[in-house]
Amino acid sequence: MKALVFSEFPETAAQMVTYLRKLGEADAATLSSKADALKEYGAGKVYALNGQMQSDNVSAFLAETYKSGGYDYIFVASTILGREVAGAVSQSLDVDITSEIVEFQPGQGNVHTKRNFLGGKTVLEEESESRVFTFAPGIVDAEKAGSASEVASVELKPSAVTVASVEEKQTSGVNLEKAKIIVSIGRGVGKKENIAQVEPLVKAVNGELAGSRPVCLDYQWLSDERQVGISGKKVRPNVYIAVGISGQIQHIAGMRGSKIVVALNKDKTAPIFDESDYGIVGDLFQIVPKLVQALGA
Amino acid sequence: MVDIVVLIKQMPDLEQVKPDPTTGEPQLKNVPLKLENLSENSVEEAVRLKEKYGGKVTAVIFGNEQSSAIMKKAYAMGADEGYIITGFKGNNPSLTAKVLGEKIKALKHDIVILGNQSADSISGLLGGKIASYLGIPLLGNANSIEVDGSTVKVKRALEENNQVIQANFPVVVSVTQEINEPRLPPVMQIMQAGRKPINTEAATITGREVRIISNKAPKSERKKIIFEDVDKGIAEVAKVLKEEMR
Numbered sequence A: 001m002k003a004l005v006f007s008e009f010p011e012t013a014a015q016m017v018t019y020l021r022k023l024g025e026a027d028a029a030t031l032s033s034k035a036d037a038l039k040e041y042g043a044g045k046v047y048a049l050n051g052q053m054q055s056d057n058v059s060a061f062l063a064e065t066y067k068s069g070g071y072d073y074i075f076v077a078s079t080i081l082g083r084e085v086a087g088a089v090s091q092s093l094d095v096d097i098t099s100e101i102v103e104f105q106p107g108q109g110n111v112h113t114k115r116n117f118l119g120g121k122t123v124l125e126e127e128s129e130s131r132v133f134t135f136a137p138g139i140v141d142a143e144k145a146g147s148a149s150e151v152a153s154v155e156l157k158p159s160a161v162t163v164a165s166v167e168e169k170q171t172s173g174v175n176l177e178k179a180k181i182i183v184s185i186g187r188g189v190g191k192k193e194n195i196a197q198v199e200p201l202v203k204a205v206n207g208e209l210a211g212s213r214p215v216c217l218d219y220q221w222l223s224d225e226r227q228v229g230i231s232g233k234k235v236r237p238n239v240y241i242a243v244g245i246s247g248q249i250q251h252i253a254g255m256r257g258s259k260i261v262v263a264l265n266k267d268k269t270a271p272i273f274d275e276s277d278y279g280i281v282g283d284l285f286q287i288v289p290k291l292v293q294a295l296g297a
Numbered sequence B: 001m002v003d004i005v006v007l008i009k010q011m012p013d014l015e016q017v018k019p020d021p022t023t024g025e026p027q028l029k030n031v032p033l034k035l036e037n038l039s040e041n042s043v044e045e046a047v048r049l050k051e052k053y054g055g056k057v058t059a060v061i062f063g064n065e066q067s068s069a070i071m072k073k074a075y076a077m078g079a080d081e082g083y084i085i086t087g088f089k090g091n092n093p094s095l096t097a098k099v100l101g102e103k104i105k106a107l108k109h110d111i112v113i114l115g116n117q118s119a120d121s122i123s124g125l126l127g128g129k130i131a132s133y134l135g136i137p138l139l140g141n142a143n144s145i146e147v148d149g150s151t152v153k154v155k156r157a158l159e160e161n162n163q164v165i166q167a168n169f170p171v172v173v174s175v176t177q178e179i180n181e182p183r184l185p186p187v188m189q190i191m192q193a194g195r196k197p198i199n200t201e202a203a204t205i206t207g208r209e210v211r212i213i214s215n216k217a218p219k220s221e222r223k224k225i226i227f228e229d230v231d232k233g234i235a236e237v238a239k240v241l242k243e244e245m246r
């Protein structure tokens, strides 16, 4: 089996290469400025892409390379650009595609995959003729290999899309995937200023602060990298404390791997309680200070 | 004036889907279908653009005989015309893209609007697929859309940065959940929508087979110890946390 891997983020490309090199050979493409970070993970070749990456020009590169390089499969990390690229390349090659996979096993012609489905409620196990896959980030840890990859520099074609401006996002470098205790806030916190009332709990448990999608994306009370869920980070801490989070399936799918789940919610019918080990029904603004006090004692 | 084609899909109301306690399979029988979340954002955005710039909104579903309730919802929100293409069996994005792409070609389309990632299948592939099928640019993951003459400009939200990107008609735009808050149509509009004709046609192409081996909810083994007595709850949770912090 020979696989072609793409991610604009070298860390996720390295995860895919780590997974795939156990099944065969893999070459990987990423942004040229980040290509060096990908050299040590066991890819035969690293394609360093130069130019403004959009779905049309990256998918054109992958389609051409797939055909000329004798690859069997294309794996793309499920990121915003990645999903677009994967869709486009599967369409232009006229091959089937399976999305958001967490497991892959090649067979005779057919492939066997598992993926998240129904918003993350179920895992769907399928057999298909797919040749392109989007890979859920974070399902394996990247591991370095013995030898360094050969690096090939590639010029992307111009895109039909013009980039008028780019504004970098602020990042704090938080790594929720490695956190032991996470305090995660939802819309129930009410407003950004109220986060200050939850912070003492974060300190008391020596945890990291995270949030639901509305908190991170709609209201931007927290930065994107702190979003937990099917479209955010998949976390597996020892304790996950959900504060004012209702527990919609798309959120649950990101924290299901937690060892212990604690929920604070004023609505006793909130679905989060079905996914919790311990729950307290009540107003978070009353519970949190008391809990901090109880922890200090 | 902007001619907009908006792609919408139906899905089971996920809050009502429970796994079978013995097999773990989702029990989908008797669960009502609804307009998929991102499709709802898409209709809302299409209607807002029409209200701002003038033009027409045509909604297309690759669905089945049960899709008319979903189309009526799009009508109530302000879609002008709707097509249901029957024959959807789920699970095959390549087929979905071809069926929809074929229909879009037959319709006037300055902008094709769809969701960035649907709430049930969470695949997020259709934007790239439709753009590739039609051979037109994709302005993906839009948090806002602006039209200036025949130029479409969107704010594209990415993981590490936000971009402003643009391209000329015709374009595909995929939207995020954050782009708008979908309207609740007034009763009058819902009633009028119920009477409005829907075009229905059968899909003429089929796709390769995908064999489903299993579809199961991961087992939840949570203790579910829920305290309505706040002080008792705090005492117990504090004990658990102290244990875990050691």
Ligand SMILES: Cc1cc2nc3c(=O)[nH]c(=O)nc-3n(C[C@H](O)[C@H](O)[C@H](O)COP(=O)(O)OP(=O)(O)OC[C@H]3O[C@@H](n4cnc5c(N)ncnc54)[C@H](O)[C@@H]3O)c2cc1C
Pocket (backbone or CB within 6 Å): A185, A186, A187, A188, A189, A211, A212, A213, A214, A215, A227, A228, A229, A230, A231, A232, A233, A243, A244, A245, A246, A247, A248, A249, A250, A251, A254, A264, A265, A266, A267, A270, A282, A283, A284, A285, B037, B038, B117, B118, B119, B122, B177
């Ligand atoms: C394709 C797709 C992907 C998505 N991806 C994600 C994702 O990755 N992550 C994610 O989180 N969501 C995601 N969502 C959104 C998800 O469906 C929910 O809308 C979201 O998780 C709800 O966030 P919330 O729980 O903070 O808000 P709400 O659902 O509004 O819940 C707020 C909760 O706070 C409680 N509350 C209010 N006040 C108080 C108080 N004073 N004290 C205690 N409790 C209080 C309420 O009872 C309520 O249960 C996605 C949706 C889609 C369609």
Ligand SMILES: Nc1ncnc2c1ncn2[C@@H]1O[C@H](COP(=O)(O)O)[C@@H](O)[C@H]1O
Pocket (backbone or CB within 6 Å): B007, B008, B009, B010, B036, B038, B039, B042, B060, B061, B062, B063, B088, B096, B100, B113, B114, B115, B116, B117, B118, B119, B121, B122, B123, B124, B125, B126, B127
């Ligand atoms: N069967 C369908 N018919 C019409 N539009 C669809 C269909 N499936 C998906 N879409 C649109 O494509 C978006 C993304 O879907 P997906 O690529 O499946 O995640 C959805 O939010 C809809 O706008």
